[in-house]
Amino acid sequence: MIDFKRVVGRTKYHDPTKNFELVEVNSEKRYDPLTGKMVRVFPFRKITFSRHDWTPFVEESRQRFCPFCPGVIEKAAPRFPEDFIPGGRLRVGEAVLIPNLHPYENHSAVVVMAPDHYLSMQDIRPDVIRDSIEVGLEYLRVVAEKDPANSRYSSINWNYMPYAGGSLIHPHLQVISGSDPCNLDGDVVASAARYFERHGRQYWEDLIGAEKGGERDLGSTGRIHWLVTFAPLALGDVTAVIRGCSTIRDVTHEHVEELAGGLKKIIGYYDSANIPAFNMAMYFTGGEDRGFCCTVRVVGRFTLFPLVGSDVSNIQILHHDPWTLCLPEDMAGDLRKHFA
Numbered sequence: 001m002i003d004f005k006r007v008v009g010r011t012k013y014h015d016p017t018k019n020f021e022l023v024e025v026n027s028e029k030r031y032d033p034l035t036g037k038m039v040r041v042f043p044f045r046k047i048t049f050s051r052h053d054w055t056p057f058v059e060e061s062r063q064r065f066c067p068f069c070p071g072v073i074e075k076a077a078p079r080f081p082e083d084f085i086p087g088g089r090l091r092v093g094e095a096v097l098i099p100n101l102h103p104y105e106n107h108s109a110v111v112v113m114a115p116d117h118y119l120s121m122q123d124i125r126p127d128v129i130r131d132s133i134e135v136g137l138e139y140l141r142v143v144a145e146k147d148p149a150n151s152r153y154s155s156i157n158w159n160y161m162p163y164a165g166g167s168l169i170h171p172h173l174q175v176i177s178g179s180d181p182c183n184l185d186g187d188v189v190a191s192a193a194r195y196f197e198r199h200g201r202q203y204w205e206d207l208i209g210a211e212k213g214g215e216r217d218l219g220s221t222g223r224i225h226w227l228v229t230f231a232p233l234a235l236g237d238v239t240a241v242i243r244g245c246s247t248i249r250d251v252t253h254e255h256v257e258e259l260a261g262g263l264k265k266i267i268g269y270y271d272s273a274n275i276p277a278f279n280m281a282m283y284f285t286g287g288e289d290r291g292f293c294c295t296v297r298v299v300g301r302f303t304l305f306p307l308v309g310s311d312v313s314n315i316q317i318l319h320h321d322p323w324t325l326c327l328p329e330d331m332a333g334d335l336r337k338h339f340a
């Protein structure tokens with residue numbers, strides 16, 4: 001049922017590192033088993049990154065204005081209208097949810113995850129992740145109640161540090177909700193509905209069955225199943241399947257607690273592999289889309305020399321081909337140690 005399609009290409013050249021011996025080098029294209037979308041895997045196999053030191057960037061950012069720091073957020077951050085969210089902001093633990101000053105959806109919020117201006121990967125605690133996702137879900141529940149037309153497609157997102165597109169060092173999430181899905185989300189939703197129609201089963205249940213015990217399987221933490229993604233969108237791509245959930249109403253405190261624990265393990269792996277940044281997205285539908293299941297996707301982000309170098313190139317921007325440097329199966333071996 002699940003087609004793990006990969007096409008290996010071979011290129012010949014005279015290799016200067018091997019005395020110009022004629023060598024054959026592999027490249028690989030993989031096709032997402034759900035959407036059919038192609039991604040590229042470069043033939044680096046194992047790659048090692050040097051340790052990235054965020055200290056100078058963090059110190060510089062402390063000298064600049066940070067709207068999320070204690071003492072400033074009260075005065076500098078926007079508030080929701082009283083009839084939408086009484087008091088203007090939502091709080092769970094130390095996490096505070098405020099409107100996004102620069103909205104890019106009908107409903108667009110930011111979660112300031114903690115009072116700390118900087119949290120290193122080691123310092124990101126599971127309870128910080130848990131409370132931040134909880135307050136994001138609380139906001140999405142308000143949106144669903146007060147503006148159902150704009151609550152069908154929503155997501156909770158994280159750009160950790162500037163290499164991942166984070167515009168501020170201060171840890172924060174972005175929560176969006178609208179009437180239409182994002183591009184990738186729309187493909188996933190439509191493909192999952194087609195799969196359900198054709199097979200009478202949810203794609204992700206079949207995926208977990210096909211991956212179980214295999215080289216990309218990280219196992220289950222209870223209600224959530226963790227897989228290294230076969231057709232990765234970027235480096236170190238992990239998919240968490242929140243089984244039995246498709247809407248925000250299905251996601252319980254227990255799910256969020258478990259999710260936060262698993263994300264901490266992935267962040268621990270990135271840290272150990274010197275991957276200095278990451279993106280996360282947690283996807284929801286309104287429940288009308290048959291065959292959909294909530295998933296969370298996390299990818300590592302990095303820079304190569306020079307330090308300002310981007311890991312996004314013409315291939316993603318102008319050709320829409322995601323690529324990664326490493327074979328997912330190679331990374332899975334190291335990731336599994338963190339899930340053991």
Ligand SMILES: [Zn+2]
Binds near residue numbers: 118
């Ligand atoms: Zn700050």
